[in-house]
Amino acid sequence: METRLRSLVKALIWNAIGLVMMALVGFFATGSVAIGGVIALTNTVIGFSCYLLYERIWSRIRWGRHHV
Template identity: 35%
Template sequence: METTQRTIVKTISWQSLGIIVMSIIGYLHTGSLTTALSLAGSTVLISSVSYIFHEKLWQRISWGKTVQH
């Protein structure tokens, strides 16, 4: 079982990468760094909360897990 603290750190790591990628894509599509950063920033909270719930849900599902001795 993974700790909540580990899940939160993974969320921050994942979202950091996401902000960079979303900013680049936003800039390429709009030509505006301000718009790109606004677009990327607006998704952080929703995506972070969704990721934490997704991880916690999958921790409860035993399918695909192996037993460690």
């Protein structure tokens, strides 16, 4: 089972990568740094929350794990 800290760090790193990518997509799609930033931040907050919840749910499911 993963610790909550590990899940949190994984979610933060993944969302930092996503924030940069979404900011670039938003900028190229709109031509505006401000609008691209708002799109990226909104996506990051939603994505972070969903990913963290998803990871915590899966950490409680034993299916598919090998026990040594």
